[in-house]
Amino acid sequence: AQTVTQSQPEMSVQEAETVTLSCTYDTSENNYYLFWYKQPPSRQMILVIRQEAYKQQNATENRFSVNFQKAAKSFSLKISDSQLGDTAMYFCAFTRFGGSQGNLIFGKGTKLSVKP
Amino acid sequence: KAGVTQTPRYLIKTRGQQVTLSCSPISGHRSVSWYQQTPGQGLQFLFEYFSETQRNKGNFPGRFSGRQFSNSRSEMNVSTLELGDSALYLCASSFDGQAFFGQGTRLTVV
Numbered sequence: 001a002q003t004v005t006q007s008q009p010e011m012s013v014q015e016a017e018t019v020t021l022s023c024t025y026d027t028s029e030n031n032y033y034l035f036w037y038k039q040p041p042s043r044q045m046i047l048v049i050r051q052e053a054y055k056q057q058n059a060t061e062n063r064f065s066v067n068f069q070k071a072a073k074s075f076s077l078k079i080s081d082s083q084l085g086d087t088a089m090y091f092c093a094f095t096r097f098g099g100s101q102g103n104l105i106f107g108k109g110t111k112l113s114v115k116p
Numbered sequence: 117k118a119g120v121t122q123t124p125r126y127l128i129k130t131r132g133q134q135v136t137l138s139c140s141p142i143s144g145h146r147s148v149s150w151y152q153q154t155p156g157q158g159l160q161f162l163f164e165y166f167s168e169t170q171r172n173k174g175n176f177p178g179r180f181s182g183r184q185f186s187n188s189r190s191e192m193n194v195s196t197l198e199l200g201d202s203a204l205y206l207c208a209s210s211f212d213g214q215a216f217f218g219q220g221t222r223l224t225v226v
Contacts, residue, residue: 033213043204045217052213091159095213102149102164102210103172109158 002027004094006107013082014115020067021077021110023092029053031097034068035104036077040088048090051075053097082114118143120218122207128224134195137221141188141209147171148190149215150182153204162205165190197225 003026013019025034036048051059051068058066063083067076079086092107121140129135141148150162161174165184182192188209194201202225208215 035215037217043220043222045206045208047214047216050214095215097213102147102166102208102215103161103174104149104151104159104208104215105161106151106159 002029002094002096002105004092004105004107006090006092006110008110009108010111010113012113012115013079015082015084017082018078018080019082019112021079021090021092021112023075023077023107025073025075025092025094027073027094029096033095033097034066034075035093035095036064036066036075037091037093037106038086038088039091039109040085045091049077079112084114084116086112087114088112120207120209120216122205122218122221124221125219126222126224128226129197131197131199131225133197134193135197135223136191136193137205137207137223139190139192139207139209139218141190141207142211142216145209145211145216146188147210148184148188149208149210150190150192151206151208152176153206153220154202159206162192194223199225201225 032053034051038046063080089109093104147166149164164172168184179195184190204220206220207218
């Protein structure tokens, strides 16, 4: 069975600084997707970034980038130039490639606070 | 394109009652999944429907059921509600390995 672990329940960062959120996972699959989702107080789950396991290049989306280490089963999220609007719960998630991709396995989340 | 729409947004029910939640996916998406989010257990997968067929099911009792219609809209039903069923229920429609979430239905069982 696949599992996703986020070891940092809470983190804080000063506005404009950089913060890294950690995520490790366990799977016997070779092809899969990894995601970071953001859930602000409005409760809307918003996709931040996606990584396909077969791609060696780390995904980036503007201020957000990942460090994907497939052998170590590690998938960390780096947020650069943090903004107040980045304050939210961040969830790391896994799903298999092909077939039932609607079955996301989530970590417990990291509560990020960006301080002015 | 309109996003994923869940109705109602809030619901209060009494123990023992049943409840039906609705989810309209993004147009063209045939996969709809349901998740339960609680402070203690986090986000847990309930089930996934694809083209009106249940494709996958999480570890929940039989009181939790769902269905999908020909237009891809989905409903989930919880019978004989328990206090522990109080949660945020999230629906997601998926396409090409990417899930898009609705705003959720907050269910409170009293």
